[in-house]
Amino acid sequence: MKRFVDLGELEREEVLSLLELARHLERQPEPHALAGRVLGLLFFNPSLRTLASCQVAMARLGGTSFVITPGQGSWQLEWRDGVVMDGAAAEHVREGLPVLAGYCDALGVRLFAAGQDLAADLAERDFTRLAALIDKPLINLESAMNHPCQALADWKTLDDLGVPRGGRFVLGWAYHPRALPLAVPAAALHMAALRGMEVVVLRPEGFALPPALLQRARQAAARSGGAVRETADRHEALAGAHVLYVKEWGATAAYGDAAADAALRAPLREWCVREEWFAAAPQCRVMHCLPVRRNVAIDAAVLDGPRSVVQREAHNRLPAQMAVLHRLLRH
Amino acid sequence: MKRFVDLGELEREEVLSLLELARHLERQPEPHALAGRVLGLLFFNPSLRTLASCQVAMARLGGTSFVITPGQGSWQLEWRDGVVMDGAAAEHVREGLPVLAGYCDALGVRLFAAGQDLAADLAERDFTRLAALIDKPLINLESAMNHPCQALADWKTLDDLGVPRGGRFVLGWAYHPRALPLAVPAAALHMAALRGMEVVVLRPEGFALPPALLQRARQAAARSGGAVRETADRHEALAGAHVLYVKEWGATAAYGDAAADAALRAPLREWCVREEWFAAAPQCRVMHCLPVRRNVAIDAAVLDGPRSVVQREAHNRLPAQMAVLHRLLRH
Amino acid sequence: MKRFVDLGELEREEVLSLLELARHLERQPEPHALAGRVLGLLFFNPSLRTLASCQVAMARLGGTSFVITPGQGSWQLEWRDGVVMDGAAAEHVREGLPVLAGYCDALGVRLFAAGQDLAADLAERDFTRLAALIDKPLINLESAMNHPCQALADWKTLDDLGVPRGGRFVLGWAYHPRALPLAVPAAALHMAALRGMEVVVLRPEGFALPPALLQRARQAAARSGGAVRETADRHEALAGAHVLYVKEWGATAAYGDAAADAALRAPLREWCVREEWFAAAPQCRVMHCLPVRRNVAIDAAVLDGPRSVVQREAHNRLPAQMAVLHRLLRH
Numbered sequence: 001m002k003r004f005v006d007l008g009e010l011e012r013e014e015v016l017s018l019l020e021l022a023r024h025l026e027r028q029p030e031p032h033a034l035a036g037r038v039l040g041l042l043f044f045n046p047s048l049r050t051l052a053s054c055q056v057a058m059a060r061l062g063g064t065s066f067v068i069t070p071g072q073g074s075w076q077l078e079w080r081d082g083v084v085m086d087g088a089a090a091e092h093v094r095e096g097l098p099v100l101a102g103y104c105d106a107l108g109v110r111l112f113a114a115g116q117d118l119a120a121d122l123a124e125r126d127f128t129r130l131a132a133l134i135d136k137p138l139i140n141l142e143s144a145m146n147h148p149c150q151a152l153a154d155w156k157t158l159d160d161l162g163v164p165r166g167g168r169f170v171l172g173w174a175y176h177p178r179a180l181p182l183a184v185p186a187a188a189l190h191m192a193a194l195r196g197m198e199v200v201v202l203r204p205e206g207f208a209l210p211p212a213l214l215q216r217a218r219q220a221a222a223r224s225g226g227a228v229r230e231t232a233d234r235h236e237a238l239a240g241a242h243v244l245y246v247k248e249w250g251a252t253a254a255y256g257d258a259a260a261d262a263a264l265r266a267p268l269r270e271w272c273v274r275e276e277w278f279a280a281a282p283q284c285r286v287m288h289c290l291p292v293r294r295n296v297a298i299d300a301a302v303l304d305g306p307r308s309v310v311q312r313e314a315h316n317r318l319p320a321q322m323a324v325l326h327r328l329l330r331h
Numbered sequence: 332m333k334r335f336v337d338l339g340e341l342e343r344e345e346v347l348s349l350l351e352l353a354r355h356l357e358r359q360p361e362p363h364a365l366a367g368r369v370l371g372l373l374f375f376n377p378s379l380r381t382l383a384s385c386q387v388a389m390a391r392l393g394g395t396s397f398v399i400t401p402g403q404g405s406w407q408l409e410w411r412d413g414v415v416m417d418g419a420a421a422e423h424v425r426e427g428l429p430v431l432a433g434y435c436d437a438l439g440v441r442l443f444a445a446g447q448d449l450a451a452d453l454a455e456r457d458f459t460r461l462a463a464l465i466d467k468p469l470i471n472l473e474s475a476m477n478h479p480c481q482a483l484a485d486w487k488t489l490d491d492l493g494v495p496r497g498g499r500f501v502l503g504w505a506y507h508p509r510a511l512p513l514a515v516p517a518a519a520l521h522m523a524a525l526r527g528m529e530v531v532v533l534r535p536e537g538f539a540l541p542p543a544l545l546q547r548a549r550q551a552a553a554r555s556g557g558a559v560r561e562t563a564d565r566h567e568a569l570a571g572a573h574v575l576y577v578k579e580w581g582a583t584a585a586y587g588d589a590a591a592d593a594a595l596r597a598p599l600r601e602w603c604v605r606e607e608w609f610a611a612a613p614q615c616r617v618m619h620c621l622p623v624r625r626n627v628a629i630d631a632a633v634l635d636g637p638r639s640v641v642q643r644e645a646h647n648r649l650p651a652q653m654a655v656l657h658r659l660l661r662h
Numbered sequence: 663m664k665r666f667v668d669l670g671e672l673e674r675e676e677v678l679s680l681l682e683l684a685r686h687l688e689r690q691p692e693p694h695a696l697a698g699r700v701l702g703l704l705f706f707n708p709s710l711r712t713l714a715s716c717q718v719a720m721a722r723l724g725g726t727s728f729v730i731t732p733g734q735g736s737w738q739l740e741w742r743d744g745v746v747m748d749g750a751a752a753e754h755v756r757e758g759l760p761v762l763a764g765y766c767d768a769l770g771v772r773l774f775a776a777g778q779d780l781a782a783d784l785a786e787r788d789f790t791r792l793a794a795l796i797d798k799p800l801i802n803l804e805s806a807m808n809h810p811c812q813a814l815a816d817w818k819t820l821d822d823l824g825v826p827r828g829g830r831f832v833l834g835w836a837y838h839p840r841a842l843p844l845a846v847p848a849a850a851l852h853m854a855a856l857r858g859m860e861v862v863v864l865r866p867e868g869f870a871l872p873p874a875l876l877q878r879a880r881q882a883a884a885r886s887g888g889a890v891r892e893t894a895d896r897h898e899a900l901a902g903a904h905v906l907y908v909k910e911w912g913a914t915a916a917y918g919d920a921a922a923d924a925a926l927r928a929p930l931r932e933w934c935v936r937e938e939w940f941a942a943a944p945q946c947r948v949m950h951c952l953p954v955r956r957n958v959a960i961d962a963a964v965l966d967g968p969r970s971v972v973q974r975e976a977h978n979r980l981p982a983q984m985a986v987l988h989r990l991l992r993h
Contacts, residue, residue, distance in 0.1 A: 031367045036693045038721050040714065048405045048427055052371065052397055056434045059369050059395035064721035066714055069404045073731045074710045075953050084957040086839050091953030094966070096710055099952065099976040103718045177417050290430065291406050291422030295415040303425070314430040362698045379736045379758055383702065383728055387765045390700050390726035400735045508748050621761065622737050622753030626746040634756070645761040 001327045005131060005140040007148045008190055008216060012224055015194065019156055022316075022323035025061075029322070034063030037329045040104035041067045042097075043141070044077070045112045049290060049317050050141050050149065054108055057321035063329070068100060079111075079126055093130055101134035106328050113144035113181040116256040121145055121182070122212050137328040145213070147183045149324060150289050151191035153316035157309060158195065158243065160316070161285060165196045166225065167242035170284075172234075173203035174297035175271045179250025179261045184289050186213050188245050189228070193217040196224035202237040203230065204271065206253040206264040239280040245287045246273050248297050273298040278307065285309050332658045336462060336471040338479045339521055339547060343555055346525065350487055353647075353654035356392075360653070365394030368660045371435035372398045373428075374472070375408070376443045380621060380648050381472050381480065385439055388652035394660070399431060410442075410457055424461055432465035437659050444475035444512040447587040452476055452513070453543050468659040476544070478514045480655060481620050482522035484647035488640060489526065489574065491647070492616060496527045497556065498573035501615075503565075504534035505628035506602045510581025510592045515620050517544050519576050520559070524548040527555035533568040534561065535602065537584040537595040570611040576618045577604050579628050604629040609638065616640050663989045667793060667802040669810045670852055670878060674886055677856065681818055684978075684985035687723075691984070696725030699991045702766035703729045704759075705803070706739070707774045711952060711979050712803050712811065716770055719983035725991070730762060741773075741788055755792055763796035768990050775806035775843040780917040783807055783844070784874050799990040807875070809845045811986060812951050813853035815978035819971060820857065820905065822978070823947060827858045828887065829904035832946075834896075835865035836959035837933045841912025841923045846951050848875050850907050851890070855879040858886035864899040865892065866933065868915040868926040901942040907949045908935050910959050935960040940969065947971050 007015060039058045043051060051067065058065040070077040077096050078089035085092065101107045109130055113121045120126075127143035140148050158169075169192040171185055185201075189209065192199045199221065201209055208230060217228045231237050238244065254260035272295065278284050286298065286308045294300045302308060338346060370389045374382060382398070389396040401408040408427050409420035416423065432438045440461055444452045451457075458474035471479050489500075500523040502516055516532075520540065523530045530552065532540055539561060548559045562568050569575065585591035603626065609615050617629070617639045625631045633639060669677060701720045705713060713729065720727040732739040739758050740751035747754065763769045771792055775783045782788075789805035802810050820831075831854040833847055847863075851871065854861045861879065863871055870892060879890045893899050900906065916922035934957065940946050948960065948970045956962045964970060 029367070036691075036722070038718050040718075043404060046404060046406050046421075048399060048422065049430055051405060052399060052431055052434050055397040056369050056371075059397075060367070066717040066721075067404070068710060068714060072404060073705060073708060073729070073734060074713060075708050078956075082957075082962070085955035086958055090708075090955065091710065092956050094956070095952050095954060095972065095976075098973055099711055100714055102973070102977045103714050103980050290426050292426060293416035293421065294409075294423050294425070295413075296417050300413070310426065311429055311433070314426070315433045318434050360698075374735060377735060377737050377752075379730060379753065380761055382736060383730060383762055383765050386728040387700050387702075390728075391698070398735070403735060621757050623757060624747035624752065625740075625754050625756070626744075627748055631744070641757065642760055642764070645757070646764045649765050 003138040004148055004324045004328060005138055006146050007151045007187065007194065008220065012194055015152070015155065018152060018323045018327060019159060021326060022156055022319040025322040025326060026319040029060045031060065032062040033326055034058060034061040034329050037063035038104040039063060039065040039325065040100045040107045041065055042100060042107065042109045043067065043069050045110050047110060049314050050110060053317040053321045054141070057318055057325050061322060061326060079129065094133060097130055097133040101136040104136065106137040106139060106325070107134060108139040108141045110141035111143055113183065115179065115181065115250070118210060118252070118255040122210055139324060142183050145182055145186045147187040149317065149320055150184060151187040152324065153320040154188060154287065154313060155191050155195055156316045156320055157287065157313045160312060161309060163242050163285070167197055168200060168240060169197040170200045170202050170237050170241045170244045172244050172246050172273070173207050173271060174246045174248050174273055175265065175269050176248030176293065176297055179258065180248045182209070182249050185209060185247045185249050188247065189213060189217045190220055193221035193226050193228050194224055196226040199226060199228045200237045201230040202234060204232055204268055206251045207249065208252055210252055234277065235280070238277055238284065241281045241284045243285045243287055244273065246298055247289070272296060273302050275299065275302055275305065287313050290314055334469040335479055335655045335659060336469055337477050338482045338518065338525065339551065343525055346486065349483060349654045349658060350490060352657060353487055353650040356653040356657060357650040360391045362391065363393040364657055365389060365392040365660050368394035369435040370394060370396040370656065371431045371438045372396055373431060373438065373440045374398065374400050376441050378441060380645050381441060384648040384652045385472070388649060388656050392653060392657060410460065425464060428461055428464040432467040435467065437468040437470060437656070438465060439470040439472045441472035442474055444514065446510065446512065446581070449541060449583070449586040453541055470655060473514050476513055476517045478518040480648065480651055481515060482518040483655065484651040485519060485618065485644060486522050486526055487647045487651055488618065488644045491643060492640060494573050498528055499531060499571060500528040501531045501533050501568050501572045501575045503575050503577050503604070504538050504602060505577045505579050505604055506596065506600050507579030507624065507628055510589065511579045513540070513580050516540060516578045516580050519578065520544060520548045521551055524552035524557050524559050525555055527557040530557060530559045531568045532561040533565055535563055535599055537582045538580065539583055541583055565608065566611070569608055569615065572612045572615045574616045574618055575604065577629055578620070603627060604633055606630065606633055606636065618644050621645055665800040666810055666986045666990060667800060668808050669813045669849065669856065670882065674856055677817065680814060680985045680989060681821065683988060684818055684981040687984040687988060688981040691722045693722065694724040695988055696720060696723040696991050699725035700766040701725060701727040701987065702762045702769045703727055704762060704769065704771045705729065705731050707772050709772060711976050712772060715979040715983045716803070719980055719987050723984060723988060741791065756795060759792055759795040763798040766798065768799040768801060768987070769796060770801040770803045772803035773805055775845065777841070777843065777912070778918040780872060780914070784872055801986060804845050807844055807848045809849040811979065811982055812846060813849040814986065815982040816850060816949065816975060817853050817857055818978045818982055819949065819975045822974060823971060825904050825947070829859055830862060830902060831859040832862045832864050832899050832903045832906045834906050834908050834935070835869050835933060836908045836910050836935055837927065837931050838910030838955065838959055841920065842910045844871070844911050847871060847909045847911050850909065851875060851879045852882055855883035855888050855890050856886055858888040861888060861890045862899045863892040864896055866894055866930055868913045869911065870914055872914055896939065897942070900939055900946065903943045903946045905947045905949055906935065908960055909950070934958060935964055937961065937964055937967065949975050952976055
């Protein structure tokens with residue numbers, strides 16, 4: 001494995017092999033596997049689980065890491081091409097990225113969607129540009145439309161919980177004060193499809209996932225025996241569901257238009273996950289990648305109750321990260 | 332030892348044993364004692380000594396650490412319960428804390444007093460809530476009313492300097508432009524009482540320490556042969572003192588009321604420690620936990636002169652931290 | 663070697679020996695050379711290469727490092743003497759520096775020029791004051807008028823590229839929206855002189871380097887067989903040049919006067935390095951310490967073209983840093 005930027009780049013068997021490695025490293029950390037190895041971590045955006053789990057994963061495997069946060073102790077970085085750099089950014093990624101990659105054995109990069117141009121974000125224009133600048137193993141720590149480390153941890157969580165391969169996985173939209181990126185819903189959609197699940201995207205009007213994402217997920221589902229569909233009918237979606245994977249995202253019908261997005265989401269505050277949603281799905285688990293706004297996206301009683309598996313999900317970020325790093329850096 | 336959150340939770344003999352371990356590790360660092368161990372450090376508030384000494388202590392013992400700073404590279408964290416999270420904080424400590432604890436072998440947390448409600452701060456309402464969220468060894472890196480790592484280093488400093496167990500320890504208020512928390516004075520008070528010293532709290536009117544703190548310290552003093560009293564009479568307090576432990580803190584008579592606090596402290600700028608204070612205590616040492624504002628809390632001549640032991644005190648944070656980590660994490 | 667704060671403190675033979683060590687460590691990193699060693703890193707100013715390469719250098723040699731950034735997670739630090747500290751800074755370097763040094767085996771400090779008083783900056787008043795506070799090996803990670811780690815990496819880059827010892831080294835001013843410090847031009851000037859090169863400082867009127875820097879470089883050149891001169895004639899300077907070392911710096915004729923500096927630089931936007939500059943120097947290499955503003959200081963086509971060696975230069979920061987740390991900390 002040369003890089004880990006998109007679960008969709010891997011065959012299903014490769015993902016299964018990574019998951020097996022994650023389970024193995026969870027039991028037996030191999031404390032010297034990455035001795036002498038250095039992971040560079042470049043965070044354009046905030047993080048808690050990714051930031052911590054990457055550092056701990058390297059430490060647990062005997063390696064080291066360092067963190068660069070542009071604009072906080074490091075220069076602001078420009079990533080647009082062709083620009084005359086007379087603004088706030090002192091350095092361009094064309095210089096900064098290869099330099100950082102040159103110092104380390106692998107580089108992890110988090111760069112959220114610019115959120116202005118849906119086609120550009122779907123094409124991963126910025127992340128692809130960054131990836132092309134370096135010749136070291138690259139780990140996507142969340143890009144415009146992907147979060148493969150999260151997806152790998154989610155898959156492991158489903159396995160840990162014994163959720164059937166063909167079970168119903170509801171990717172359910174939830175309210176948030178602002179338009180959040182599509183990275184996690186896109187990654188979760190593809191993961192569940194590739195796992196072979198019956199995927200139902202539950203979202204209000206105006207928040208349908210982009211057709212390109214659905215089409216790609218349907219191709220993965222076709223190879224794995226799964227299925228993908230969308231609905232705005234909560235009752236129908238949740239009846240008999242095994243998992244409700246909750247996520248907040250921006251209005252795709254108003255991508256890049258904050259005012260229009262706000263108008264679309266304003267009446268949707270009741271899309272806050274509540275216990276009564278599960279009347280017809282008593283065993284349904286609730287997943288969320290975190291961070292989550294309590295009593296905004298998910299009711300506190302649900303988060304604190306027995307159907308929430310958000311802690312196990314977050315904890316699985318660590319063995320998933322260890323597996324990815326082991327696969328990329330272990331010779 | 333399962334956690335290190337309050338020196339008052341330990342028996343005197345346990346503290347003495349930690350101090351012996353600190354002295355041992357100062358001479359012989361045991362560079363592999365904590366190999367493979369990971370310490371998580373969560374700083375809600377700024378730090379220099381605590382931030383550096385925790386990381387160095389882990390490194391000196393062969394372990395690793397990582398730092399999370401909410402609002403700087405990581406999400407702002409909410410810690411109030413029951414709130415509808417539609418403000419700046421993206422994540423609640425109920426999610427974030429267990430996640431971080433799950434990644435590491437011990438977690439250190441710094442969370443200053445909210446400074447609004449004295450009873451809540453005395454009850455350590457926020458820190459106690461955090462502590463209840465995790466099942467890993469926890470280290471208090473300064474809470475509303477405590478700073479046990481500082482207290483342990485202070486005790487070692489007194490021992491290093493040969494200050495008699497029953498010597499006079501003056502905890503002396505000093506001027507500061509703003510109301511600072513009671514954590515360090517509370518911790519120093521208890522430490523000196525538990526060590527068996529004659530503790531005199533020297534402070535102006537309006538700045539008396541809360542009765543609950545004094546009572547608890549008197550109980551510790553009773554077990555150790557010490558004593559605790561308060562005074563506003565500088566001359567009487569310092570005559571024959573072995574140590575003046577200088578600290579700035581807010582007006583307890585106006586807790587949470589910035590304007591009233593400012594009015595109380597405005598006339599007190601001469602509470603800046605000066606050499607002439609020590610006419611009747613020529614051998615008296617000056618301690619301060621740092622950071623200290625030169626020529627505001629302590630005159631530069633005193634800080635740079637022979638009676639200041641602030642450097643030794645700060646340096647003792649390292650062996651104290653090593654001892655705490657060794658005790659918590661060494662199997 | 664007790665400290666590494668100024669290439670001018672070293673004999674030419676000492677520099678050559680460090681360069682040999684850097685080449686050796688580039689081939690064979692000695693992964694346990696600094697086991698158990700801790701480097702403290704104190705950054706008053708932003709950084710990317712220095713911040714990353716220092717941490718990676720310690721990791722590659724088996725040691726550890728920690729980073730303190732005043733004002734970001736740590737207290738703001740005052741460094742003026744004699745001041746009454748009632749402003750934003752909570753701590754003085756007179757306390758903070760010795761404390762940090764006491765925790766670690768070596769301390770690296772970055773402190774840019776105050777930029778108000780040329781004489782004070784030329785005398786390295788602030789950095790010298792810091793250096794006097796600590797008794798551990800100190801590494802200058804950029805001070806008012808020096809950047810010796812950069813200079814060492816630059817020398818190695820010249821060697822790697824086979825640039826003749828007596829070749830022409832043009833230190834060429836470039837446009838930048840603001841007045842940048844003289845640290846890098848001063849260090850590059852001295853480095854090239856000490857290497858024995860024909861150094862030509864190419865800059866517009868008002869931007870002549872301070873005579874003290876030139877005189878010191880000429881002394882180094884005299885010992886090494888080199889020469890140092892200044893010119894404003896680009897064509898003459900670049901004809902036959904081996905290297906154009908590009909750097910932005912403030913108007914020395916208006917040091918500390920932002921308005922006058924702005925007036926002097928406003929008409930100089932065409933001092934953006936372009937391919938046509940090299941008509942009479944087809945083999946000339948372009949160096950820059952980075953960060954660089956594309957299409958402001960150097961045209962993108964030059965940076966992306968074959969004469970740019972900025973990546974090799976940046977990469978050499980790592981072996982240079984390893985050599986310095988190895989020399990300072992290896993027993």
